[in-house]
Amino acid sequence: MPRPREHAELGFDFILDVWQRRKWLALIAFIAAFAGVTSLALSLPNIYRASATVMVERQQVSETFVRPTVTAELETRIQTIHKEVMSRARLTEVINKLGLYPELRGLVPIEGIVERMRRDVDFSVSGVDQTSGRTSTIAFTISYTGRDPVSAAEVANLLTQFHVEENTKTREQQAVRTADFLRSQLDEIKQSLDSDQQRIGDYKRQHNGELAEQVEANLAALDRLNNQLRLNGEYQIRAMERKERLEREAATAAAVPPPAPQAAAVNTPATELAKLKDQLTDLRRKYSDQYPDIVHLRQEIAALEQVVQADEATHPAAAVEPVPQVVSGRPGEQALQEVEAQTQSLKAEEALLRQVIASYASRVENAPKRQEEVQQLVRDSEASKERYETLLKRYEEARLTESLEQGQNLERFRVLDPAIPSGRPTAPNREWLLGMGFAGSLALALFAVVGAEKLDTTFHSVEDLREFARIPAIAVIRRIPTPSEARTRLVRRVLVTASVVAALALIVVGARHIGSGNEQIVMMTARGRG
Numbered sequence: 001m002p003r004p005r006e007h008a009e010l011g012f013d014f015i016l017d018v019w020q021r022r023k024w025l026a027l028i029a030f031i032a033a034f035a036g037v038t039s040l041a042l043s044l045p046n047i048y049r050a051s052a053t054v055m056v057e058r059q060q061v062s063e064t065f066v067r068p069t070v071t072a073e074l075e076t077r078i079q080t081i082h083k084e085v086m087s088r089a090r091l092t093e094v095i096n097k098l099g100l101y102p103e104l105r106g107l108v109p110i111e112g113i114v115e116r117m118r119r120d121v122d123f124s125v126s127g128v129d130q131t132s133g134r135t136s137t138i139a140f141t142i143s144y145t146g147r148d149p150v151s152a153a154e155v156a157n158l159l160t161q162f163h164v165e166e167n168t169k170t171r172e173q174q175a176v177r178t179a180d181f182l183r184s185q186l187d188e189i190k191q192s193l194d195s196d197q198q199r200i201g202d203y204k205r206q207h208n209g210e211l212a213e214q215v216e217a218n219l220a221a222l223d224r225l226n227n228q229l230r231l232n233g234e235y236q237i238r239a240m241e242r243k244e245r246l247e248r249e250a251a252t253a254a255a256v257p258p259p260a261p262q263a264a265a266v267n268t269p270a271t272e273l274a275k276l277k278d279q280l281t282d283l284r285r286k287y288s289d290q291y292p293d294i295v296h297l298r299q300e301i302a303a304l305e306q307v308v309q310a311d312e313a314t315h316p317a318a319a320v321e322p323v324p325q326v327v328s329g330r331p332g333e334q335a336l337q338e339v340e341a342q343t344q345s346l347k348a349e350e351a352l353l354r355q356v357i358a359s360y361a362s363r364v365e366n367a368p369k370r371q372e373e374v375q376q377l378v379r380d381s382e383a384s385k386e387r388y389e390t391l392l393k394r395y396e397e398a399r400l401t402e403s404l405e406q407g408q409n410l411e412r413f414r415v416l417d418p419a420i421p422s423g424r425p426t427a428p429n430r431e432w433l434l435g436m437g438f439a440g441s442l443a444l445a446l447f448a449v450v451g452a453e454k455l456d457t458t459f460h461s462v463e464d465l466r467e468f469a470r471i472p473a474i475a476v477i478r479r480i481p482t483p484s485e486a487r488t489r490l491v492r493r494v495l496v497t498a499s500v501v502a503a504l505a506l507i508v509v510g511a512r513h514i515g516s517g518n519e520q521i522v523m524m525t526a527r528g529r530g
Contacts, residue, residue, distance in 0.1 A: 022449045028500055030445040035504055036511040037437025043515035044433075046425035047522050050152040051143040052160040053417040075125070078140060081170065082123050085162040088114050098154055100146070120145045121159065139416065149421035156419035164413045171412075175402045182395040189388040196381035203377060210363045212371040222360045229353045236346045243339045250336075276301050428522040 019026075056074065084090070091114045095101065101113050108116075122143040142159050146152040204211060209218070280297045287294060481489070515521065 018449065018453060022452055025452055026445040026449050029448040030441045032504055032507055033441035033444045034437055036507040037441065038434065039508040039511040040515040040521070041428065041430045041433045041437070043512040044428045044430070044522050045147055045516075047145055047147060047427040048149040048152045048422045049143055049145045049426040050149065050156040050419040050422060051141055051417075052156045052415065052419040053139055053141045054160055054163060055139050055414045055416040057412050057414055077167070077170065077174070078125065081163055081166045084166055085159060086118055086121065090162060091117050094155060094158055098151060098158070100151065100155065144419075145426065149423075153419040153421045160415055160418070164415065167413045175398065179395065179398040179402050182391055182398055185391050186388065186395060189384055189391060192384050193381065193388060196377065196384055200374065200377045200381065203374065207366075207370050210366045210370045211374070212367050215364060215367045218360050218363045218367075222357060222364065225353055225357045225360065229350065229357065232346055232350050232353060236343060236350070239339055239343045239346065243336065243343070246336050246339065250333075273301060273305060 056078075088111070092110060095110075095113060095117060101116065104113050104116070122141075122145070124141050124143075126139045126141065140163075142156055142163065144152050144155040144159065146155065208214075276297055280294065280301065283294050283297065
């Protein structure tokens with residue numbers, strides 16, 4: 001059964017014991033891994049690199065007389081020329097002329113072969129730092145990587161020749177293209193200026209009321225609306241107080257039992273009319289006739305006067321001996337209805353005022369944002385105007401230098417170092433690859449031994465059994481193999497040896513198949529060496 005492995009002391013005896021048990025496993029793992037790496041390294045193809053350097057000879061005309069519009073764009077022109085040379089038509093011409101990539105002909109379309117050649121071509125620019133802090137281009141290098149050193153040098157020289165010829169051809173047209181480009185840019189910026197002015201006008205019309213110059217008017221309107229809202233709140237409070245007073249009077253009148261004839265005269269409409277007139281007189285001493293409470297009291301007094309007149313016409317004796325009050329609740333109910341209607345009207349007015357106030361507050365809050373957006377539009381317009389003036393000046397200068405640039409060899413490319421066949425391959429770095437394979441094989445062998453020891457649950461000695469069982473061992477009986485077991489063990493060893501040999505052969509053949517013509521691994525080893 002499985003048993004827990006105790007942590008034995010890592011001494012020399014322990015290591016020797018493990019080696020005696022696992023030496024064949026370690027040797028097989030090391031030999032298999034190192035044989036695969038060795039086969040891979042030896043089967044990788046050789047890669048050669050050839051490079052050509054081109055010097056840029058600048059014009060010697062003083063900038064005091066002629067502004068070097070073409071020379072100032074040297075880096076851009078070099079990149080443009082390189083893109084032209086690396087086009088599919090040019091590279092197809094080179095491939096067919098020099099017979100490159102014969103192993104890919106018929107298997108890969110021409111687009112794939114061209115893309116492969118682009119990856120094999122390296123283009124780099126060299127420059128010097130000037131006192132102004134700008135890097136000035138003085139040369140560029142074209143490199144080509146291939147399996148044949150002579151063919152690699154021919155390709156590098158041919159691509160260099162294409163760069164020189166393309167520069168000679170484009171130099172004569174550069175001044176004209178610059179002037180045409182500046183003229184087209186001037187037309188576009190002029191349209192942009194007109195569009196900016198139109199956008200500013202449209203923006204102001206769209207956000208009318210939220211502009212910065214309208215903030216004072218909006219604040220004044222907010223102040224006026226807040227005063228109206230405050231007065232509306234006061235009116236609602238007075239209406240609520242009046243409603244509560246009328247409800248208390250109605251509740252008191254309902255709770256009192258029917259009065260005697262003498263007491264009934266106190267709660268007659270005429271008595272209520274007298275009370276309301278007294279309240280009206282008191283309010284007029286404090287407020288004007290337009291005050292809401294005075295207006296409502298006058299309405300109630302008019303209604304009660306009609307009731308009193310109707311009672312006098314129906315019951316003439318009511319003035320001397322009033323009858324029990326039957327319709328005395330009608331004026332109170334009417335007053336409550338009027339107060340309720342007034343409250344609803346005031347609430348509707350409050351909602352409208354709050355909505356209008358929110359609208360004006362939103363205008364005031366949006367004013368800084370609108371001001372910033374307007375300023376941004378104005379800044380864009382000013383930037384376009386400055387750019388227009390700058391391009392106009394450059395266009396005039398380009399027209400002045402156009403006649404001097406056309407047909408004159410003021411700047412040229414000169415091949416400084418032509419490409420020559422290399423005597424030794426650039427890649428692969430077989431020494432580095434074999435060293436890394438040796439280290440990896442050792443690590444794999446060590447991991448195999450450690451893994452086998454971790455997974456092994458058998459007892460290898462009496463001491464292991466004693467540590468596990470904690471029971472004294474009486475005796476040790478050695479295993480006595482029988483002839484049949486010896487034959488079985490011999491057959492097993494033969495089969496294991498044959499399997500190991502077959503696996504090693506398979507690993508070597510597979511690694512050789514992978515490494516044969518595999519330039520990706522070659523370039524990886526080249527970067528590892530660099």
